[in-house]
Amino acid sequence: MAIQATVTQSGGMPNPPQSGVKFRSHGRLIRFLQKEKVAGVVCSAPFIFGFLMFLVVPLALSLYYTFTDYNIIGEPRFIGLDNYIRMFTKDPLFWQSLGVTFFFALISTPLRLIFALLVALLLLRNSKISGFYRAAFYLPSILGGSVAVAILWKQMFAADGVVNKALGLFGIHTQFAWLGNESSAIWTLIILAVWQFGSSMLIFLASLKQIPSELYEAASVDGANKWSQFWKITLPLLTPTIFFNLVMQSINGFLAFTQCYIITQGKPRNTTLFFMVYMYDESFTRYHAGYGAALAWVMLLLIGIYTGVLFLTKRFWVYDEEA
Incomplete structure (x- = not known):
């Protein structure tokens, strides 16, 4: 028994409790991802990201540019309603x-x-x-x-x-x-x-x-x-x-x-x-x-x-x- 305890402590054999912890953590992760709400968020995340980055953000920037003097190259300069006037x-x-x-x-x-x-x-x-x-x-x-x-x-x-x-x-x-x-x-x-x-x-x-x-x-x-x-x-x-x-x-x-x-x-x-x-x-x-x-x-x-x-x-x- 003493020899077996020594071998286990020295790392000569795998430690079953550590493997069990990994399996349990992976299982919790899988169960978490299998939840309906989580799966919906994960699957829709690419669309949400694309919608925000390629539609909402450009729209917001373009609306801001309408109140500026902007020539693409330089920094936009705020001019208020001058463009509309x-x-x-x-x-x-x-x-x-x-x-x-x-x-x-x-x-x-x-x-x-x-x-x-x-x-x-x-x-x-x-x-x-x-x-x-x-x-x-x-x-x-x-x-x-x-x-x-x-x-x-x-x-x-x-x-x-x-x-x-x-x-x-x-x-x-x-x-x-x-x-x-x-x-x-x-x-x-x-x-x-x-x-x-x-x-x-x-x-x-x-x-x-x-x-x-x-x-x-x-x-x-x-x-x-x-x-x-x-x-x-x-x-x-x-x-x-x-x-x-x-x-x-x-x-x-x-x-x-x-x-x-x-x-x-x-x-x-x-x-x-x-x-x-x-x-x-x-x-x-x-x-x-x-x-x-x-x-x-x-x-x-x-x-x-x-x-x-x-x-x-x-x-x-x-x-x-x-x-």
């Missing part, structure tokens, strides 16, 4: 870019939704090649915001571009500069936006398939034609989807950037100067980052007001099954 009283480009953006969004969004709904109605019937057509019509929505498509669009509407050559096939020979004319330049960007109706089209198509066919059968028995069925059945039941597409596409219209920046750069005479492009120029071309941050927060506020107005009007025209 300059914006609303001394900057005509602010009002012009805001007007151009609202015109673009309020014209392109309804046209895009109309085309999306028409194409969705055409693709509603299943056929062997319906999947191909759906993919083909959706493709512009994927490519429409890319730089390559914007450059191609710019070449198409040049004086010697495809559009003028296509008009020549119908006897209309012209070298009209679509992008250089103050009246037509903005419409080239609107046409590009309307061309990107694929995402709205797929949403409309999914909603159309959810409408019960029994409603159309009952309407046919009562003598309603296709036009009456569309106005009395299809359109009312699609109003929730129309509302969703209207909100999302309007926000995308207000935040449009690539089309203007690549195709027109705001020319001619700032008639195509989108708000986001103007904000980018102020922030990273003229190095007025504080003023650019103020522009961004004003646009955020305007989008919030516009969306709030849409939600206030929702109860007057959006069909609610629970009502």
